Structures are given as C-alpha cells and as structure tokens.
Amino acid sequence: MEIFLAIFAMFYQFGDAFAFLVIAAAGLAVIFGMMGIINLAHGEFIMCGAYVTAATARAGLPLPLAILCGALVAGIIGMALERTIIRHLYHRPLESIIATWGISLIATQGVLIVLGSTMSGIGTPFGSVVVGDRSYSVYRFVLMGAAVALLVGLYLLFYRTRFGVIARATIQRPQMARALGVDTRSIYGLTFGLGAALAGLAGGLYAPTMTMVPTMGSAFIVESFVTVVVGGADIFVGAAPAAAILAVIKAAMTAWYGQLFGQIGLLVTVILVIRILPGGLSTWIKHSSK
Amino acid sequence: MTEPNASLAHDVGKSTTSAITRWLLRLEGPQTMGRGPAFWAGAVAVLLAAILYPHFVDDWTVGNAAYFLVWTFMAMGLCVVWGYCGALSFGQTAFFGLAGYAYGVITINIGAQYGFTFLALIASMALATVFAAIIGYFMFYGRIRGVFIGIVTLSVTLVLETFMAQTAGPQWRIGDARLNGFNGMGGMPPLTIPWFGGDIMLFAGPGLCCLLLGIVVVVYLGVRMLLNAPFGSVLVAIRENPERAEMLGYDIRFYQLGAFAIGGALAGLSGVLYTAWGQYITPSSMGLTSAALPIVWVAVGGRKDLTATLVGTLLVLFAFQQLTIYGSQYALVVMGALLLFTVLVTPEGLVATVMRRFAQLFGNGARR
Numbered sequence: 001m002e003i004f005l006a007i008f009a010m011f012y013q014f015g016d017a018f019a020f021l022v023i024a025a026a027g028l029a030v031i032f033g034m035m036g037i038i039n040l041a042h043g044e045f046i047m048c049g050a051y052v053t054a055a056t057a058r059a060g061l062p063l064p065l066a067i068l069c070g071a072l073v074a075g076i077i078g079m080a081l082e083r084t085i086i087r088h089l090y091h092r093p094l095e096s097i098i099a100t101w102g103i104s105l106i107a108t109q110g111v112l113i114v115l116g117s118t119m120s121g122i123g124t125p126f127g128s129v130v131v132g133d134r135s136y137s138v139y140r141f142v143l144m145g146a147a148v149a150l151l152v153g154l155y156l157l158f159y160r161t162r163f164g165v166i167a168r169a170t171i172q173r174p175q176m177a178r179a180l181g182v183d184t185r186s187i188y189g190l191t192f193g194l195g196a197a198l199a200g201l202a203g204g205l206y207a208p209t210m211t212m213v214p215t216m217g218s219a220f221i222v223e224s225f226v227t228v229v230v231g232g233a234d235i236f237v238g239a240a241p242a243a244a245i246l247a248v249i250k251a252a253m254t255a256w257y258g259q260l261f262g263q264i265g266l267l268v269t270v271i272l273v274i275r276i277l278p279g280g281l282s283t284w285i286k287h288s289s290k
Numbered sequence: 291m292t293e294p295n296a297s298l299a300h301d302v303g304k305s306t307t308s309a310i311t312r313w314l315l316r317l318e319g320p321q322t323m324g325r326g327p328a329f330w331a332g333a334v335a336v337l338l339a340a341i342l343y344p345h346f347v348d349d350w351t352v353g354n355a356a357y358f359l360v361w362t363f364m365a366m367g368l369c370v371v372w373g374y375c376g377a378l379s380f381g382q383t384a385f386f387g388l389a390g391y392a393y394g395v396i397t398i399n400i401g402a403q404y405g406f407t408f409l410a411l412i413a414s415m416a417l418a419t420v421f422a423a424i425i426g427y428f429m430f431y432g433r434i435r436g437v438f439i440g441i442v443t444l445s446v447t448l449v450l451e452t453f454m455a456q457t458a459g460p461q462w463r464i465g466d467a468r469l470n471g472f473n474g475m476g477g478m479p480p481l482t483i484p485w486f487g488g489d490i491m492l493f494a495g496p497g498l499c500c501l502l503l504g505i506v507v508v509v510y511l512g513v514r515m516l517l518n519a520p521f522g523s524v525l526v527a528i529r530e531n532p533e534r535a536e537m538l539g540y541d542i543r544f545y546q547l548g549a550f551a552i553g554g555a556l557a558g559l560s561g562v563l564y565t566a567w568g569q570y571i572t573p574s575s576m577g578l579t580s581a582a583l584p585i586v587w588v589a590v591g592g593r594k595d596l597t598a599t600l601v602g603t604l605l606v607l608f609a610f611q612q613l614t615i616y617g618s619q620y621a622l623v624v625m626g627a628l629l630l631f632t633v634l635v636t637p638e639g640l641v642a643t644v645m646r647r648f649a650q651l652f653g654n655g656a657r658r
Binding site: 032036038085088089092093094095097098099101102103104105106108109110112113215218221222225226228229260263264267270271272274275276 | 376378425428429431432434436437438440441442444445446448449452453456578579582585589619620622623625626627628629630633634637
C-alpha cells in the first residue's frame with residue numbers, strides 16, 4: 001500500500017509536469033513547426049487567454065465555455081497580427097523573433113496600463129481528493145486529461161482532415177502547394193491563428209490555478225521553449241516524447257530539490273540535448289526508424 | 291660584432307612598427323562604416339565635446355551620462371555576436387548579471403584597497419567570458435543555429451534570474467556577501483583608484499564619466515580593428531552563408547565561439563561597470579525586459595555596423611530615459627513600437643540608414 005501511494009504521488013507529479021509542458025508548448029510548437037517562426041509573444045497570447053477566461057467566467061459563463069472564449073479571442077488577435085505584421089517577415093526568421101518580442105513588450109505593458117497590475121482571478125474548481133494521507137487537486141487530473149486530448153486532437157487535425165493535408169503540404173513545399181492552387185497565405189494565417197488559439201487555451205486552462213498579472217505569460221515561456229527545442233522541428237514526432245522526457249526530469253528534480261532545480265534541470269537537459277542531438281528528438285527518431 | 295645585432299634590432303623594430311601600422315590601418319575597412327579625415331575629425335570633435343561636457347553641467351547629469359556609457363559595451367558585444375556573426379543572442383544579460391554579481395561578491399569580501407576593484411573587474415569579466423564560452427561551446431559545437439540560439443540564451447538568462455531571485459534567505463551568502471534574493475545585492479565599493487594621500491573613489495560623477503569614456507574609446511577602436519582584421523571578415527562570411535564559409539575551409543564553430551565569448555566579455559564589462567556605478571545589482575537585470583533592451587538598442591541603431599550601434603544605443607537610452615521621466619508606463623510600449631517600426635520599415639537599423647543616406651548626400655564620407 002505504501003508503495004502504491006508513493007507510485008501514485010510520483011505519477012501525479014509526472015502527469016502534472018507533462019500536462020504543463022504539453023499545454024504550454026502546443027501553440028509555440030505549431031507555429032514553429034509549421035512556419036519556422038519563434039513566437040516570442042507566446043506568453044502574451046497565454047496571458048490574453050487567461051484574462052479573457054477569467055473575465056468571462058466572472059461574468060457568469062461556465063468555465064469550459066469561458067476557456068473556449070479565451071482561446072477564440074487569442075486566436076483572432078493572432079490572425080490579426082499575422083495579417084498586419086508577421087506576414088511581412090516570413091523570409092526573415094530572426095527579425096520575426098524581434099517583431100514578436102516588440103509585440104510582447106507592447107502587450108504586457110499595455111495590459112498593465114489599461115487593466116492595472118493585477119486582476120481578480122477565479123478559484124480552482126472541483127476541490128481535491130485524498131489518497132492515502134495526501135490530498136490531490138482534482139483539477140490537475142482534468143489538466144492531464146486535457147493535455148492528452150490536445151495531443152490527440154492535434155494529431156487528428158493535421159493527419160485526418162483536409163486542412164491538415166493542405167497545411168502540411170504548404171509547410172513541406174510551399175511553391176508546389178501554390179502551384180496546385182492552395183492559397184498558402186491564408187493557410188499561414190490560419191496556422192498562426194491556431195497557434196495563438198492554443199496559447200490562449202493554455203492560458204484559459206491554467207487561469208484557475210494562477211495569479212492574474214500581466215507578466216503571467218513568462219511563467220510558461222522557459223518550459224515551452226525548452227520543450228520545442230528538445231522536440232525539434234517536427235512537432236508531432238518530437239514534442240510529445242520531449243514533453244514526456246522533460247516531465248520525468250522536472251518531476252524528479254522538483255520532488256528532490258524543489259521548483260527551482262526542476263527548472264535548472266530542464267535547462268541543463270536542453271543544453272546537453274542540443275550538443276548530442278542537434279536536430280532535436282524528432283530528427284533522431286526519424287533517423288533511427290529508417 | 292655590433293652590426294648584426296643592430297640590424298636585428300632594426301628588423302625587430304621594423305616588424306613591430308609594421309604590425310602596429312597594420313593594426314592601425316584596420317581602423318578603417320570594409321566591415322565598418324566611416325572613413326576618411328572627415329569621419330575621424332567628426333569623431334574627435336564628438337569625443338572632445340564629451341570630455342568637456344562634465345564641466346558645464348551639474349554632477350547628477352554627469353552621473354547620468356556615465357550611466358548611458360555603461361551600457362554601450364553590452365550593445366557593442368551584441369553587435370559583434372548578432373550583427374557581424376549572425377547569431378542572435380537574447381541572453382547577453384546573463385553575462386551582464388553574472389559579472390555584476392561576481393564583482394559584488396569579490397569586492398565585498400576583499401575590499402577596495404590598492405586598486406583591487408580593477409582586479410575584481412578583470413576577474414568578473416573573465417568569469418563572464420568563461421561562462422559565455424561554455425554556453426557557446428555547447429551551442430556552436432552542437433551546430434545549432436538561427437532561432438535556437440535565441441531560445442537557449444534566453445532560457446539561460448531567465449533561469450539565472452529565477453535562481454538569483456530565490457536567494458533571499460541568510461543561507462545564501464558567499465563569504466560576507468549576502469545575495470539578498472529579489473531585492474538585489476548592494477553595498478559593494480565603487481571603482482577605486484589608489485592615489486597618494488587616500489584612494490579616489492569613483493562615484494557616479496565626472497571622474498567615473500571620464501574613465502568610462504576612455505574605456506568606450508579603447509573598446510570601440512579595438513573592436514573596430516578586430517572586425518576589419520581577417521577575423522571580422524570570416525564572421526561576416528559566416529553571417530552571410532555558413533555553409534560557404536565552411537567549404538572555404540574555416541572552422542566556423544571556432545569563429546562563432548570566439549565572437550560569442552567576446553560578446554560575453556563585453557556584456558560582463560557592462561555588468562561590472564553598472565554594479566560599480568550604482569553599487570547595486572538585482573536579479574531583474576537578467577529578466578525578460580532587461581534582456582529585450584540590448585536587442586532594441588542594437589536593432590534600432592543598426593546591427594551590421596559598430597558605429598551605428600554605438601550611436602543608436604546612446605540615442606535610444608537617452609530617449610528611453612526622457613520617456614521614463616515624462617510617462618514612465620508608456621516607455622516600454624514606445625520601445626516595442628520602435629522595435630516593430632525598425633524591423634518593418636528600416637531593417638538595417640534607423641541610425642545606419644540615416645548614416646548611409648547622409649553619406650550618399652555628402653560624397654564619400656561614410657559610404658562602404
């Protein structure tokens with residue numbers, strides 16, 4: 001029984017870390033994997049989703065709908081930004097980083113000016129369950145389920161729908177796709193919007209567990225970047241195993257030494273991984289499966 | 291007997307002289323804007339104005355000018371790494387903070403006697419350089435490039451910030467120096483010159499301003515010569531096309547590592563001087579906002595030219611401070627907008643574009 005409880009606690013830690021990495025990184029991974037653009041405003045889309053979720057939930061909307069609202073608003077803002085700014089920078093990836101950084105500065109400070117330094121949040125729903133002598137938050141289990149559902153949903157979207165086929169074609173051979181009559185510009189716009197909406201979804205899902213401050217997005221930044229780097233360019237092959245491996249490391253380091261060493265462990269891992277597997281996990285998996 | 295020796299001495303003298311002339315000739319070259327008597331006369335005039343400036347204004351303004359000069363080194367380092375070598379580093383503040391904290395720890399423990407602060411300056415810079423070299427080794431020998439360099443360096447600086455921010459407890463001390471967590475470390479001595487009848491403490495004022503001006507001139511000219519040397523040309527070749535540079539037989543990893551270490555050293559120099567200037571350093575100097583600022587300066591100035599970077603950094607710092615005085619909360623919004631404007635409208639950088647236009651108008655002044 002003791003062993004079962006210990007394993008359960010370990011699993012909980014791991015699942016929590018895994019869910020966080022997957023949910024936080026999904027939007028960034030879609031935009032990077034599909035368009036080769038690192039979106040440094042990722043954290044701000046997360047913040048946007050969280051704020052909208054909190055505002056609509058407080059206005060009386062049920063939480064799941066409020067979260068969808070957050071994702072939707074973030075997605076629309078993302079598409080608008082793609083149309084006005086990002087579109088001009090596809091052939092200059094380094095400068096698109098800087099442009100998204102500029103957006104991020106404006107967004108963080110703008111929210112601070114307009115909405116003040118903090119906003120009242122929403123409580124964590126569902127309460128907690130007691131297993132053995134410890135209590136676990138039920139909402140964390142919901143998040144784990146959401147992470148798995150997110151991975152499955154993205155897989156279905158990109159491998160089982162018409163949009164997915166066209167999007168992957170656009171990514172692999174833009175000229176060819178265009179020659180076959182695909183409107184690649186609108187595909188890029190939709191993909192960016194999807195990435196932003198996923199970031200908004202992350203914000204919405206974690207809104208009940210966090211304090212609402214304009215800089216809350218930065219809590220996600222390091223973890224999501226690390227996951228994307230370790231995963232490599234192909235998000236479907238790379239991101240999920242990367243999140244799993246990093247979750248083990250983070251959960252173990254956090255359990256033994258505390259939150260901070262969880263983060264430092266991630267950083268050391270990423271530096272070692274890029275030295276040993278420069279293309280990330282996805283390249284390595286593809287090579288070894290050939 | 292004497293004749294061969296004399297001729298040998300003559301030869302040595304000649305080769306030394308020719309080496310010096312060779313390096314001096316590299317003050318002008320294909321990799322840097324600005325050449326000819328007009329440019330250098332202008333530069334000397336600006337320098338003279340800067341030297342005379344402290345005599346006409348009050349001490350606060352002078353200390354403030356020193357504050358601007360402190361940051362230029364980090365900008366010049368980023369200019370080498372990003373503008374010339376093409377590796378966009380978001381994490382220069384990591385080396386800045388590391389060196390700043392190192393200076394604090396060393397001087398608080400050992401003190402400021404006998405000009406020791408300058409030894410501490412060099413030791414802290416060396417520490418930042420070694421740290422940059424280690425990170426650079428893993429990045430460049432791992433052959434990562436492009437956007438990934440930005441992500442790794444950004445993660446490094448953010449993790450360092452988180453680490454320093456949680457060192458609040460009394461157990462976090464190195465010798466006599468308490469790290470003090472989020473509140474930051476204070477109480478270290480300023481740079482001190484040993485002098486007869488009492489050391490000269492360089493608090494923020496005319497003395498420090500002159501010293502900083504001297505360092506800026508030395509570093510600017512030194513980096514300029516380095517960039518016009520073969521080393522700089524290889525960096526530009528790597529920026530333009532890494533594969534081609536490699537096919538031509540250069541070990542590009544080594545050159546990238548070298549550029550990154552130089553960038554780290556210069557960021558470290560800024561960190562030390564900043565800490566000595568205000569006798570204070572906090573973890574937020576390694577945070578996201580601080581990490582953004584060097585990028586803004588260099589991008590707005592013109593990353594592909596050292597002079598444009600230097601001028602742009604000073605201009606943006608000045609504008610930023612004016613904004614902070616008149617409407618502090620809008621300063622960052624304006625910075626973000628400026629960044630967007632630069633990227634979309636003048637990708638070469640505002641100052642660099644203006645310099646080029648100016649050169650086209652007035653003949654051969656600064657044309658490449």
